[in-house]
Amino acid sequence: MIFNTDARVRSNLRAIHPYQPGISEDQLRKEFGLARLVKLNSNENALGPSPMALAAIERELPKLHLYPDGGSELLREALAAHHGLKMEQVFVGNGSDDIIKLISETFLEAGDEIVVPFPSFSQYGFGAEVMRAQIREVPLRPDFSYDVEALLRAVNDKTKLLYLCTPNNPTGTVLKRDEFTWLMERLPQDVFVVVDLAYDNYATDPDRFFVTESALTYPNVCYMFTFSKLYGLAGLRVGYALGNEQVWAYVHRVREPFNVNRVAQRGAQAALQDVEHIAKSQALAAKSREQYAALARDGLRVIPSQANFTLVEVGDGVAAFEWLKKQGILVRAGYPGLESFVRVTFGLDEENELCIGALRAYQQVRA
Numbered sequence: 001m002i003f004n005t006d007a008r009v010r011s012n013l014r015a016i017h018p019y020q021p022g023i024s025e026d027q028l029r030k031e032f033g034l035a036r037l038v039k040l041n042s043n044e045n046a047l048g049p050s051p052m053a054l055a056a057i058e059r060e061l062p063k064l065h066l067y068p069d070g071g072s073e074l075l076r077e078a079l080a081a082h083h084g085l086k087m088e089q090v091f092v093g094n095g096s097d098d099i100i101k102l103i104s105e106t107f108l109e110a111g112d113e114i115v116v117p118f119p120s121f122s123q124y125g126f127g128a129e130v131m132r133a134q135i136r137e138v139p140l141r142p143d144f145s146y147d148v149e150a151l152l153r154a155v156n157d158k159t160k161l162l163y164l165c166t167p168n169n170p171t172g173t174v175l176k177r178d179e180f181t182w183l184m185e186r187l188p189q190d191v192f193v194v195v196d197l198a199y200d201n202y203a204t205d206p207d208r209f210f211v212t213e214s215a216l217t218y219p220n221v222c223y224m225f226t227f228s229k230l231y232g233l234a235g236l237r238v239g240y241a242l243g244n245e246q247v248w249a250y251v252h253r254v255r256e257p258f259n260v261n262r263v264a265q266r267g268a269q270a271a272l273q274d275v276e277h278i279a280k281s282q283a284l285a286a287k288s289r290e291q292y293a294a295l296a297r298d299g300l301r302v303i304p305s306q307a308n309f310t311l312v313e314v315g316d317g318v319a320a321f322e323w324l325k326k327q328g329i330l331v332r333a334g335y336p337g338l339e340s341f342v343r344v345t346f347g348l349d350e351e352n353e354l355c356i357g358a359l360r361a362y363q364q365v366r367a
């Protein structure tokens, strides 16, 4: 029997390439055996998960035979209190990835358009592709700052969604508060804006855009956060977004009934309270930034980052990636538009030193 899968699936799926994550822990074991590995490729928290989250998860395990609260009410209440909002203004998802897909399913139809910065997080475009919407990529400036005038020029009457990512992945650069205000004053009010703040709790630049009470008054903007980075819970899968409750009422219609599992709800709620783990994680990022800044003295261009990773210019990013991999150091390379860079996640002090030493050595090799 023959089933012609290619002919029967929705035609737009043929052009979609599945997300390429950094090599996983399990793949690493397979490829490298037990050799020492420094995993700096997925912006995970080098300090591990929040200990308070771990304790809460363990307490929840005996209840695994019971369905979770489909509305994640306790977690949404805790997040609402954390941000000074009502529970109805908070949406939680199985990671931010889930929220991006659900927002895409809520708003986008074939022929609609989305506007995204470039280079930025690939999931925004993925959500659009699934829904047969067109993607308009707007390049960042050569120093990787935002070009809000160009973003505005890319908006037309087909534009449904506009994404901003700050600090931006993979550049680590931020959108300034003034730039956000400038854009919002001019953007057609029927465009829905998704501001991805996955790394904002690592950022310190006082001029950057961050969520304030006044930012929360825009009915056409939502602000997205994740437990995957600072809180160290990437494997648990919890993200959330703040915004207009009328929008969430529709997003709820397309989500799975139990999209955030039982242990994830309890773990995230506990992590939010873990001030010690939060402070340690932020301090590690601050120290790591200084460690990497030293590479500039060796003539290597390091893009100043407000996140827990940084771009380093190495000539040929993929060649450097392969060379570092042979030393057991895993970074990311091969981003379209960033062919000459590697993106390095901040690790523990000694991991950073190993990577910095290897990058210096690579400089010598290629000189």
Ligand SMILES: *Cc1c(COP(=O)(O)O)cnc(C)c1O
Pocket (backbone or CB within 6 Å): 043, 094, 095, 096, 097, 098, 121, 165, 168, 169, 196, 198, 225, 226, 227, 228, 229, 234, 237, 238, 239
């Ligand atoms: C890591 C990351 C996220 C988080 O995704 P999750 O699905 O919550 O793990 C969101 N946005 C950006 C830009 C990221 O880099």
